[in-house]
Amino acid sequence: MNTCDLVIIGGGSAGMAAAIGAYKSGIRDILILERDAEPGGILLQCIHNGFGLHTFGEELTGPSYAERFTGQINELGIRCVTGALVLHLRADKTLDYISPQTGYRQVKARAVILAMGCRERPRGAIGIPGTRPAGIWTAGTAQRYLNLDGIMPGRRVFILGSGDIGLIMARRMTLEGAQVLGVAELMPYSNGLQRNIKQCLEDFDIPLFLSHTVTDIRGQERLREIVLSRVDENRRPIPGTERSFAVDTLLLSVGLVPENYLSEEAGIVLHPRTRGPLVDEALQTTVPGIFACGNVLHVHDLVDFVSAEGTQAGESAARYLTDGFADSRSILAAPADRTIGYVLPQTVHPDRLDKPVEFKFRVADAYRNVTLQVLKDGQVYKEIRKRVLLPAEMEKLTLKKDDLLDVKQELAFRIAAGHIDAS
C-alpha cells in the first residue's frame, strides 16, 4: 500500500486552500483527490461574480476565484488526481479511491483533511406532495445544466427556497430568457445573503413570497403547475391560501447538507446541527489526524471563509505531522440556549493555544438590536451589542488564549435582551 503524509479529499475551495496551507507550513508529500475532471469544485459552475472580496479585495467569478488556487497548486507542484472518487475511509487513515487513470488504489495517510463539500437537499428531504414529473431540480443541478452543459432546462420557472443558489438562479434563468414567476420561502425571512435578495430578485422585479411553501405539484411527464400556500407561525400551510402557477420548472434551494458518508464510515462523530464533524480549535475531528474544513464541516455563506478555514486546516495538519499535539485538557463550546443554532469549534484546548480562537456561529432565528452574551461556566463574561443577526449569515467572534484559560468546562453563547424579531 502506498503511503502519503497528507491526503486531502476534495479539490474545491476548501481542499485547495488546505493543500496550500499545509505546503507553506512545510509539508511536501501531499495528495489531493478530486472527483471531477479538474479541481475547483462547485466554483466552476458559479459563473456569476462576487467571489473573493475578503480574500483578494476584488469581485471575481467562481472560475476565476478557483483559478487563483489551481494556479498556486500547479506552481507549488502539489499532486492532484482528478476523476478520483474516494470509496472508503477508515479510522486508521487508510483510504481506497478509483480514477480512470490510476485504477483502484489504496493509500495509507499520516493525516487526512476532509474537504468534500456539501450537497443540496432534494425534494424528498422536504416531502413536497404531488406528482413526480421532470422539471424539478435543485438549483445547483439547473445551474450545472445551464452553465456547464449549455442546456436551458425550462422556460417558466418557480423557485422554492431563498438560499443563495436559488436567488442566483432566479437571476440567471431570467438573463437566459426564462420567466421566473417567484421565489417562495418557508421562513418569515430569507435564507440568502441580503445582497443577493437585492441584486437577484429586486433588480429583476421577481417577487419573494415569505412564509410560503409549495403544497402541490402537478403534471405527468413534465411539470405543469405548482400550488403555493401561505404558512402559519408553525410553518403549516394555511388552507384557503392556495394559488397556482403554471410553470414547467421548479427549482429547489432548500438547504445544503455536508457530505459526510466517508466521515461516518471512519467513525467520526458528527454534530446533529451542523451535520459535519465535531472539531476542536485545530479543526481536528474526533479521529486523531483527520481534519475537516469548508462545507463538509459546516455550510458557509461565502467562499472566502471556506478558503480561510481550508488554510487553517492545512496548517493544523502540518503541525500535527511535524510536532504532534500534546495531550491537554479540553473545554466545550456550545449554544447556551436555543437562540444559537451552533458554535464551532465544539471543543477547545486552552492550554495548547498558540493563537486566538475564531469562533463561528449561527443564530437560530432573526434578531434585531440584541446582545450576544458569552458565558464562562454559566457566568456571563462578555456582552456584545448586535444590530442585526440573521440565520443566513455566519457570525464570528475571536477570543484570546487569556480569555479561555480560566474556563473550567464550557464556554457558551446566547442572545439576550433587546428586541427579538418575530416578523
Add this chain to the structure above:
Amino acid sequence: MYDILIIGAGITGTFLARDLARYDLRIALLDKEDDIACGATMANSAIVHSGHDPKPGTFKARFNVRGNELYEDICRELGVAFKRCSALVVAASPEEEANLDILQRQALDRNVPVRRLNREEALALEPHLADSVTEALELSSTGIITPWEVAIALAEEAVLNQSDLFLSHRVESIETLPPAGDNDCPQKSRFRVTARTPDGQTHTFDARYVIDAAGVYADQIYAMVSPAQADPATRRFSITPRKGEYFVIDHEETPLFQRVIYPVPSEKGKGVLVVPTIHNNLLIGPNSDFIDDKEDVGNTAQALSYVREQVSKTAKDLPFHKVIRNFSGLRPTGDTHDFVIEEAADVPGFILVAAIESPGLSAAPAISEYVIHTLLAPKLSLVPRTDYKRRRPFLSLKDVSPAEYNEKIRENPAFGHIVCRCEQITEGEVLDAIHRPAGARTIKGVKKRCRPGMGRCQGGFCEPLITEILCRELGLTPQELLHMTDDCLQKGGACQ
C-alpha cells in the same frame, strides 16, 4: 403473427414473457410506458411475503406460498438479488395477539415457517420495535427483492430468446378475427391488437392468444374484446386503483431494521410496514386509499402524515431526517377480492391475469407457472427451446475486489469513472445498462437498471452526467430526455 401477445410489462407480464420464451413460441410483450415496470411493479413494498395472511382458499394464498418457494432460485438464475430477510408481525394488545393466533394457524396450515415470540425475544431480533409491542410472529421465509430489477431481467431474458418487446405502445383496440373456414385451424390468429405510439402511428399485431396483464387497466383492456365486460351490469370484474404512499430512507451500512415489520393486518390490507431493501434503504409505508384516477401517483400531505403516525405503533427511532424520497403506487384492486386468472369465459384465447394487487409481486412466478401449465399447456404445444440463452447479470463494481476492479478499469477506463457518487456507479456500468437487450433509453431507465439517482442526492449530481451519456450513446437530445417538448413548454398560461 404471434403465438402469444402479452399486454403489460410489469412483474406478471415479464414473468409470463420470460417463462413462455423457454418454449418455441413467438411472443410479443407490449406496454404503453417507455420502459419495463412503470406501474405497480415500480412502486410497492418490494417484499416476497411468506404467504401467511391471504384468506384460505384464494388464488392469493396459493400463489403467494408457491411464489415464495420459487423466487430464490429464479433470482439466482437471473443474476438479481434476493434476500430472505425474515419478518415480524407485531401485536400491541390482547385483540391483536388473538389475531396473531389466527395468522399463526394459517401459516402452519400452509407449511409457512412461523414462530411465536414474546416481547423480549422480538426485541432481541429487532431492538427498535415500538414500546407498545407485546408479542410477535416471526416469518423467516419472508424475502426482499428489487421488483423492477427482477422485471427488467425477465424482459431482457425474454428478448434474448426471440421475444419482441414493444414499449410506448398503448393498446387502443382488440378485434377478434373470424374463424378460418370450416375447421377451426388452431394455427390461425384469433386477435388483432392495435396500439398507438407517441408519434401518432398505429401498429397492428395478430396473435393466437392474448394475455391481459395490464395492471390497473386490465378491466378496460378486457372490455375492448368483451361486450359483457364493457357493460357495468354484466362485467366480470372492475379494477379500482388503491393508492399507497411511502417514505424512502437513505441507505446505511446497517439499516435500523433487518426484517420486515408488519402490524397486525386489517381489512385495509397489511398496514404500514417497515421494510429493509436490497440496497440497505428503509421503506416506510404504505397507506391504503381507493382513488378514481388510474394515473394519479401523486403524494399527499395527509397520507404521508398518516404513514408516519401509523408506523409509530410498530417501530421507533426511525431516522425521518434521512428521508430522501417519497413515492406512491397504485394497487390494481379488483371487486372480486381475489386475483382474476382465467381464460375469459366469453372470449376463447383471451387470458385474464388481472386484479394482481398484493401479494401480486410475491405470487408472480407462481401465477406465470399456473397460466402456462394449467391454462395454456392443453391448447399450445410447448416445445422447449434448445438454444435458450441466459442473461448476463449486471456488473456491480461496488462489491468486487480491488483486483477485479482494476481488471475492469484496464479493460475499459469508463469503469474507473464514477458518475454517481452516492451509489458509487461508474460510467462503465451505465454504458452496460444502455447497451444490453431491453436496455435503458431514459434517465429513469438508467436509474432503474443501475441506480444513479437512487441515492441521497436524488440525481442532483449525476443527472446531468447521465443525460450527457444517453445523448451521446443513443443520439437523443437533452430536450427529449428532460421532457421539454414544445407542447409542455408552451402550455404555461398566466399566473392565476
